[in-house]
Amino acid sequence: MRENFRYVLARISPDFPFESRDLYRSIAESVTSLYGDGIAAQIWPSVMQVSAPYAIIRCRRGMEHYLETALSAIAQIQGIPAAIHPQKTSGTIRTLQEKIPSCITKRNAKVVISGVRYDAVVSIQGRIDLKEKGIYHEIPRYITEEDTEDLYYDE
Amino acid sequence: MHIFDGCVFPYPSGTVSISRYARELLEMGFSGFVVCNTEPVRKTDNIQIWTTRYLTEVPARLLTREIRKYAHTNDLIYVQGGDAGYTRSVLTTPGVHVLTDVHTIPKDGFDRYCAQLAADREIGVELSARPLIELRDVARQKVIRRYEEIFTLQNRYEFPLVLSSHATDIAHLKSPREIMNLFSLIWKEKDVIRESLGSICRIKSRTGPVVEI
Numbered sequence: 001m002r003e004n005f006r007y008v009l010a011r012i013s014p015d016f017p018f019e020s021r022d023l024y025r026s027i028a029e030s031v032t033s034l035y036g037d038g039i040a041a042q043i044w045p046s047v048m049q050v051s052a053p054y055a056i057i058r059c060r061r062g063m064e065h066y067l068e069t070a071l072s073a074i075a076q077i078q079g080i081p082a083a084i085h086p087q088k089t090s091g092t093i094r095t096l097q098e099k100i101p102s103c104i105t106k107r108n109a110k111v112v113i114s115g116v117r118y119d120a121v122v123s124i125q126g127r128i129d130l131k132e133k134g135i136y137h138e139i140p141r142y143i144t145e146e147d148t149e150d151l152y153y154d155e
Numbered sequence: 156m157h158i159f160d161g162c163v164f165p166y167p168s169g170t171v172s173i174s175r176y177a178r179e180l181l182e183m184g185f186s187g188f189v190v191c192n193t194e195p196v197r198k199t200d201n202i203q204i205w206t207t208r209y210l211t212e213v214p215a216r217l218l219t220r221e222i223r224k225y226a227h228t229n230d231l232i233y234v235q236g237g238d239a240g241y242t243r244s245v246l247t248t249p250g251v252h253v254l255t256d257v258h259t260i261p262k263d264g265f266d267r268y269c270a271q272l273a274a275d276r277e278i279g280v281e282l283s284a285r286p287l288i289e290l291r292d293v294a295r296q297k298v299i300r301r302y303e304e305i306f307t308l309q310n311r312y313e314f315p316l317v318l319s320s321h322a323t324d325i326a327h328l329k330s331p332r333e334i335m336n337l338f339s340l341i342w343k344e345k346d347v348i349r350e351s352l353g354s355i356c357r358i359k360s361r362t363g364p365v366v367e368i
Contacts, residue, residue: 069340072336
């Protein structure tokens with residue numbers, strides 16, 4: 001008999017190119033630790049598509065609330081602190097694919113904070129994530145343009 | 156309706172700047188948030204930012220003096236709970252807005268009498284989503300049981316609850332829907348959880364000292 005599935009669109013934060021198997025492991029661990037093997041088997045989570053920072057995750061129909069809660073309870077993916085934020089639920093993958101913003105552009109840049117230059121990734125929405133190398137807790141890592149003194153995009 | 160994240164830690168306690176928190180939380184659907192241990196923040200148009208003093212491990216005899224330091228500011232005062240005696244002295248000290256870290260206090264650290272005091276004085280009890288996310292196994296089960304006790308007492312005495320992410324990093328932030336999902340593991344009445352997301356406004360705008368009759 002054919003199963004009925006529901007699909008959950010989720011945003012991964014911070015924006016890091018995780019593989020689908022890494023996501024699956026985190027989701028499976030979260031579902032099992034929160035609900036146990038019995039409910040985990042009923043939820044039947046599966047990662048259908050990953051296009052950073054978005055992912056589409058499948059579950060059995062009627063179990064989407066359990067899946068969303070388990071996604072919210074994820075603290076790390078492959079040892080990297082990360083969160084998976086459920087955004088929308090639908091009965092088809094195509095509907096969710098249409099909801100993924102088409103232009104998610106990121107640019108490498110250099111930002112100046114307190115007179116020092118740092119490497120950073122700037123997203124189109126104005127989010128600036130400093131690259132971890134060379135930062136020793138002297139400045140915040142996740143900032144916006146308001147926190148910078150200057151911003152130069154790399155060629 | 157106001158939807159607030161009850162407590163986030165910006166840089167230097169965390170890795171995120173206040174303006175970045177504002178952008179992320181606005182996008183997630185919050186109408187405001189409370190930042191801890193920081194100077195007053197300039198006003199932003201789209202999202203309300205309130206500041207708080209987060210007092211931890213203050214001896215009971217020094218509580219009044221510590222709180223008086225911030226009496227002239229517009230800051231909220233959050234005080235960490237302790238054993239039953241300490242928690243009672245926190246709840247009877249004028250100027251306290253929110254009792255925090257109830258998941259770390261000893262068993263019976265927040266009893267019926269504390270619940271009554273919190274309700275009479277409109278002092279909020281903060282429940283953080285972070286231990287529900289970061290802890291696993293028995294440790295998380297203990298937190299869930301503690302939170303369940305708090306919800307049961309709240310159901311009876313109706314003191315305000317304050318829900319927060321306790322975020323120090325971008326990965327700790329949770330949307331209102333996620334916070335509701337996480338706390339619905341503990342308490343099934345979603346109306347109570349939804350109301351708790353905005354209760355910090357009620358606590359901040361409470362009027363004058365409460366007189367016991």
